[in-house]
Amino acid sequence: MRYDDLRKEYREKLSPRSSRYFECAGCENGGFEPCVDKIVARFVSLVESRYMSTSNEFRPMEFSHKSQYFALDVISELSFGEALGFLANNEYLFGYVATNNLVFPYLRFMLNILSTLVEQTIAGSDSTATAVRITMLYLLNIPASLIALRREMDNGIAQGRISSPIRDSEARQLPYLQAVIREAHNNAPFLIWCGQCGKDAFGCDVDVFRPECWLEAAEDEERFGAMCGVVDLAFGHGRF
Numbered sequence: 511m512r513y514d515d516l517r518k519e520y521r522e523k524l525s526p527r528s529s530r531y532f533e534c535a536g537c538e539n540g541g542f543e544p545c546v547d548k549i550v551a552r553f554v555s556l557v558e559s560r561y562m563s564t565s566n567e568f569r570p571m572e573f574s575h576k577s578q579y580f581a582l583d584v585i586s587e588l589s590f591g592e593a594l595g596f597l598a599n600n601e602y603l604f605g606y607v608a609t610n611n612l613v614f615p616y617l618r619f620m621l622n623i624l625s626t627l628v629e630q631t632i633a634g635s636d637s638t639a640t641a642v643r644i645t646m647l648y649l650l651n652i653p654a655s656l657i658a659l660r661r662e663m664d665n666g667i668a669q670g671r672i673s674s675p676i677r678d679s680e681a682r683q684l685p686y687l688q689a690v691i692r693e694a695h696n697n698a699p700f701l702i703w704c705g706q707c708g709k710d711a712f713g714c715d716v717d718v719f720r721p722e723c724w725l726e727a728a729e730d731e732e733r734f735g736a737m738c739g740v741v742d743l744a745f746g747h748g749r750f
Contacts, residue, residue, distance in 0.1 A: 542588055547675045549584045552597045560600070574643055575602075581638035582606070645694040648719045655690065655721055662686045689724035695741050712737060 553576070561571040579596035586594040596603055649656040662684055666672040672680050681687055696712065697719050712723065727734045 543678055545587045546584055549580060549587055549593060549597070550675050552583065552593075553580045556597050556600060573646060574639075577642040577646075578602075578639040580642065585638070640698075641695065644698040645690065648694055648697065649690070652719055655719065658721075659686055659690055685725060685728070686721060689721035692724050692738070692741050693719055693721045696737075712740075 556576070557571065561569045563569045576597075579600070579602075582596045583593040586592065594603060596606075649659065663672065666680070666684060671683065697717075715723070724734075724737070727737055
């Protein structure tokens, strides 16, 4: 939707009323979660069936491609009611890469409805896939953070607080997981790099991937709110 007044009216009807921090478009709509869970299951199935290495065979996976397949299938499932099938076919379909490179620079000059549909799949999937990639990159390169996250998740499973697949409401109760997500968004922002990496909000170690800074900031509501507000710039504070 390109019309600001109408967008604002619809957004008001969908906006969360209770949570103050770290809300993005769609988070409050519980009907999305089963669709996302279905695509997550396909992603896991693809990894387990084709890329689980054994003692006799090494099966490397190009994670950047798979995360893009995942994002495209999620967005098409939510937007059109059916996944386009990137994960099922384990490849880019419909000349996606060539179309992306050719069409993306001209999106703003297309008709309103057409640009909305294209942005949902191309622009939306790219930022989603980038978030998945950068989060995994940080975790794989910083073992201490990965160990801390796995410990929190293992404890949650042992205590019966995490189902399979994990629900959004359950994930929000895992403070270290939320800290990892926020820190990844902040250390590699999609849009305003200099604006989202300011020392005023995040301190002198803003260039270091350290999820613990979010746990420390949670004790100061004003500072925590300021940090969340900066990270939310990536999604227009829920507008996009």
